[in-house]
Amino acid sequence: MLRSKFYSQFDAGASALGRKVLHPIEYTLEMLLMIYLSIRAAAFDQAQGFRSVVSVVSAQIYFTGFQALPLISVLALASGSIVTLQSSSNLGLLGGENLVGSLLVAIVIRELAPLLTALIVIARSGTAVASEIGNMRVNREVEALEAMGIHPLSYVVFPRLAGGIISVVCLAIYFVVIAVLGGFTLNAVMYQKSFSYLAASLADALTALDVGFFLLKNMFSGAIIFMTSCYQGLLVKQSPHEVPQVTTKAVVSSIIYVVVFNMTLTLLFYLSRLIDLGIL
């Protein structure tokens, strides 16, 4: 009797554990399937003209990219200034002023710009997209599109995804430019370092691999944010009270996915460095 009770409890525990492990995998696969279907639908949609796609993509770029510029500017200025000032003042004590460029590349370009840009886009646009699509579901707009023979994945998801990726990449580039300019200006004012000296230090530190990783991080972060937000929005069945729930889930999932993805790429980057140096 006791033995069978133990087995049934073990069974239930194992099933629950299995579900916990399988759920994120299933969730990720469903999102990837949605992306595949939206790209396929957009490719096969004979009616959806270039103008229609461009109009939604440009609206997405305006809301996600252009309207986020003030917030990105403030954060970029702060991050660039802090990193440059701290590195100048501390490295100066050790005689390593010429490493300012390297630190700027390592901290701002490789890490801060992709991560902070992604977090801002999640907070501003990921929430907006999830709640917008959720409300479209409640208001039966998605169903109405389908009734009119307009594929919701090509009309709603694809342009938001494309616009989102473009916006995140552009915002991250803008972040880097403002952060570097801000850092350089502060350095020039406080430590009388010339722009050309700082620019040369930055150029020395920046490699093609940095640029590649930077673009990869931002493109995938954009894809992750808008994939998650669209997917969560489409999960709404019919009730308005589901909209804030899916919006919260979109934010939480996006942050987890983006952070894990960024950390994985960073890890791979430093592993490749260690391999290059012959340490591993």
Place this chain on the structure above:
Amino acid sequence: MTVRRESIETMAFKDLGFAYENGETIFEGITFEIPKSRAVWVRSPGGRGKSTLLRLLAGLMSPTQGAYFLNGQNVTEMSFEDFLPYRLNFGYGFDMGGLLNNKTLAENLVLQLTYHSLASPEEIHSRLESVVQHFAISKFTDMRPYSAPGSIRKLACVLRAFMHWPEVVFLDDPATGLKEDNLNDFLHFVDEGFGTRGLKQVFFTGENAALAKRFGAEEMMISTDWFTTRAAA
């Protein structure tokens, strides 16, 4: 590029079953050929399944069991693209909602026509003007749905189902929310559709017997495990 439209000749279910995700069974084991009369009033003694049936017929939902045949062809497992030629000969009016909030009422009315290039720009403009004049709604056409009165939203949603001149229209509770004069204009508009715009059949739900009488509609009674029809009263 103009998309092909498939004429609708017959609609039938074979061993139809439908259950929602929560396990609630709406239909079970129904084999039935949908009547061909020009107006069909879908009624349910139990009050359940009318909207679901319209959605199944319009291809907005798939049966969870059995098959749906259009012109003798099983369309249950068809892809969105393959079903499109049939869908373009369907019109669907929702009981509530259904208008795109980021478009004006005029843009909503002609969205399907412009998206699929189902008519020339001049023809689209002429159809829109004709509807706007017929229902005297010109002062609302540039409004977004959320800023238009409820009766106008409902009217726009119902009218949109007819703008591409479909053969078959499904109207979920069309009379509720429409003003009396708009309803009369609408009935006249549908009558015209049968005569001049290639409209073959209208399905509708709701408890407005006057609407059924005006159309001379055949009644289609539905329940969980049977469908039946009877001539207009």
